Amino acid sequence: MKPPIAFKKNYPFALWLFCCLALFLFFRRPVDGVLDTLLVKPLLSRFENTLFDNAVLMLLCVGIAVWLYHYGSGKLVKVIGLLTLFLYALMRTDIYWQFQSSRLFPALKNWDFVAAALIVPGIIAVFLRKGVANHGYQPGSFIEERAIESGSEDTFQRSSVAAEVARRISITPNVRSFAIGILGEYGSGKTSFINLIKSHLDPEKTEILDFNPWSAEGAANIQRDFFDQLSARLYVLNPRIANLIVGYSRKLSRTDSSFTKLVREVGLAGSLFTRKTYTDDFERINQLLENSGKKIVITIDDLDRLYKDEVMEVLRLIRNTANFSNIFYLVAYERSYIDEAIKSVNANVAGSFLDKIIQLEIPLPKREKDDLLDLLETYLAPFVTAEHLDAYKTHIVDTGFCNKYNFAFERVFRQSRDVIKFINNFKITYQLLGSEVMFENCSCWSS
Numbered sequence: 001m002k003p004p005i006a007f008k009k010n011y012p013f014a015l016w017l018f019c020c021l022a023l024f025l026f027f028r029r030p031v032d033g034v035l036d037t038l039l040v041k042p043l044l045s046r047f048e049n050t051l052f053d054n055a056v057l058m059l060l061c062v063g064i065a066v067w068l069y070h071y072g073s074g075k076l077v078k079v080i081g082l083l084t085l086f087l088y089a090l091m092r093t094d095i096y097w098q099f100q101s102s103r104l105f106p107a108l109k110n111w112d113f114v115a116a117a118l119i120v121p122g123i124i125a126v127f128l129r130k131g132v133a134n135h136g137y138q139p140g141s142f143i144e145e146r147a148i149e150s151g152s153e154d155t156f157q158r159s160s161v162a163a164e165v166a167r168r169i170s171i172t173p174n175v176r177s178f179a180i181g182i183l184g185e186y187g188s189g190k191t192s193f194i195n196l197i198k199s200h201l202d203p204e205k206t207e208i209l210d211f212n213p214w215s216a217e218g219a220a221n222i223q224r225d226f227f228d229q230l231s232a233r234l235y236v237l238n239p240r241i242a243n244l245i246v247g248y249s250r251k252l253s254r255t256d257s258s259f260t261k262l263v264r265e266v267g268l269a270g271s272l273f274t275r276k277t278y279t280d281d282f283e284r285i286n287q288l289l290e291n292s293g294k295k296i297v298i299t300i301d302d303l304d305r306l307y308k309d310e311v312m313e314v315l316r317l318i319r320n321t322a323n324f325s326n327i328f329y330l331v332a333y334e335r336s337y338i339d340e341a342i343k344s345v346n347a348n349v350a351g352s353f354l355d356k357i358i359q360l361e362i363p364l365p366k367r368e369k370d371d372l373l374d375l376l377e378t379y380l381a382p383f384v385t386a387e388h389l390d391a392y393k394t395h396i397v398d399t400g401f402c403n404k405y406n407f408a409f410e411r412v413f414r415q416s417r418d419v420i421k422f423i424n425n426f427k428i429t430y431q432l433l434g435s436e437v438m439f440e441n442c443s444c445w446s447s
Contacts, residue, residue: 017079017082021083021086024086024087025090028090028094029096032094032096032097047100047110049100049101049103049110050103051103051104054102054103054104054110055104057110057113057114058104058113060117061113061114061116061117062117064117064118065116065117065118065120065121068080068117068118068121068122069121069124069125072121074125077121077122077125078122078125078126079122080118080121080122081118081119081120081121081122081123081125081126082122084115084118084119084122085115085119085122088111088115088119091111092111099111099112140383140427142424142427143379143420143423143424145417145420147189147191147192147195148192148195148196149195149199150195150196150199151163151196151199151200154192154196155371155374155375155378155416156189156365156371156416157365157371158189158192158193158196158364158365159196159200161362161365162193162196162197162199162200163196163200165180165197165200165362166197166198166200166201167200169197169201169206169295169297169328170201170202170205170206170295172328174325174326174327174328175290175325176323176324176325177318177322177323177324177325177327177328177329178327178328178329178359178360179318179328179329179331179357179358179359179360180328180329180330180331180358180359180360180361180362181331181332181333181335181358181360181361181362182194182330182331182332182333182362182364183333183334183335183361183362183363183364184332184334184363184364185334185415186304186334187415187416187417188364188415189364189415189416190301190302190332190333190364191301191302191332193332193364193365194299194301194330194332197330198297198299201295201297205293205294205295206294206295206296206297207233207234207236207237207294207295207296207297208297208298208299209229209230209233209296209297209298209299210298210299210301211226211229211230211298211299211300212301213225213226213300213303213306213310213313213314214302214305214306214310216310218310219307219309219310219312219313222310222313222314222317223249223252223253223313223317223321224249224253226317226322227245227246227248227249227252227322228246228249230245230296230298230322231243231245231246231249234296237292237294238288238292240288241285241288241289241292244281244284244285244288245285247281248281248282248285251281252321282324285324286324286325287325289324289325289326289327290325290326292326294326295326295327295328296324296326296327296328297327297328297330298327298328298329298330299329299330299331299332300314300329300330300331300332301332302332302333303331303332303333303338304333304334304337304338308340308341308344308345311338311341311342312341312342312345314331315342315354315357318331318357319356319357331358335354335361338354339354342354372413372415372416372418372419373397375416375419376413376419376422376423377389377392377393379419379420379423380392380423383427383430384430
């Protein structure tokens with residue numbers, strides 16, 4: 001029986017925490033002495049156990065607990081809670097330590113309140129979820145335009161194609177990276193299609209990284225940001241791969257941080273005997289990824305939103321510096337813009353250049369003729385009256401949004417984004433004028 005995915009991802013951290021606790025338990029006597037010398041005698045022994053001091057202590061503990069719950073990250077709160085619980089259990093069962101009783105609650109020790117302030121937020125983080133904002137659809141609200149996440153939201157029937165792409169990714173034995181271009185106009189659903197592909201990938205056999213190059217603040221930072229994110233994502237797969245990727249990235253950029261330079265100088269003696277270049281690291285990373293047995297799927301959405309020099313830097317990553325084994329790239333873009341970016345560097349190689357980088361281009365599967373009409377009806381139904389919805393079905397749809405004003409449906413709604421914009425606008429108009437306008441009149445729809 002395979003261990004749960006969540007356990008596998010947290011295994012390195014759990015192992016590290018276990019080793020720390022075991023080490024602390026083994027050396028508990030020296031640790032007790034260190035705590036006594038550094039903390040208890042110079043600081044805590046001077047605590048005056050008065051009613052006033054006890055009240056201040058409890059207020060401080062409440063403030064710490066509230067801060068940890070509201071502002072501490074889930075992982076931080078859990079770590080603090082677990083370590084405190086372990087330390088509290090050892091100290092309360094060890095005759096080495098003597099604790100003052102609370103003046104306000106004599107049955108409890110002052111240390112009990114401190115421990116509770118650090119442990120309780122961790123318990124809440126483990127067993128309870130913080131309140132989540134309600135993002136469900138409300139009939140009177142505006143509709144937020146966002147990509148779909150799963151096949152259950154697929155109104156354009158693209159899930160079957162996405163499933164086939166995912167299946168072929170999982171069975172392709174690629175020794176170098178394989179790049180798939182998802183082609184479509186701006187707003188046509190490229191992000192949603194990528195999400196559908198991801199939803200069909202087996203999480204046991206796949207690691208997914210969503211890389212956003214437009215957040216790198218310039219072409220010069222794209223490479224470093226990419227390798228930092230890739231390293232962090234692959235740490236759960238193999239910490240050794242992650243460390244190699246960081247070193248490989250720094251050798252490529254030749255811009256180490258001060259800390260990295262210090263580490264490099266400290267390790268100078270070892271480098272005298274084993275000199276490894278970035279090409280050596282590349283081959284070692286490639287071999288480890290090949291042996292991992294997992295596909296690494298990297299999504300790069302909206303490539304056509306980048307500046308032209310940033311587009312070229314991303315293409316260089318895919319083709320050269322991050323051309324590793326078992327890696328698949330899912331890259332969404334509009335082809336004409338990418339060709340223009342390539343032409344800005346070399347006007348003679350635009351088409352052929354991209355063909356060498358992207359091994360497969362998949363135009364977005366075509367929508368059925370009535371898909372947008374069905375989507376429009378879905379959004380109308382919650383807020384228009386039954387009479388008006390019936391008028392929409394029997395009068396407006398039949399004319400194809402086309403009467404003497406010559407507004408064809410295909411010209412009004414070219415993609416789902418147009419439907420959403422129309423609905424958000426129409427909600428205001430309908431609220432103010434819905435009872436005063438003949439709903440059957442197409443002019444109120446095409447205006």
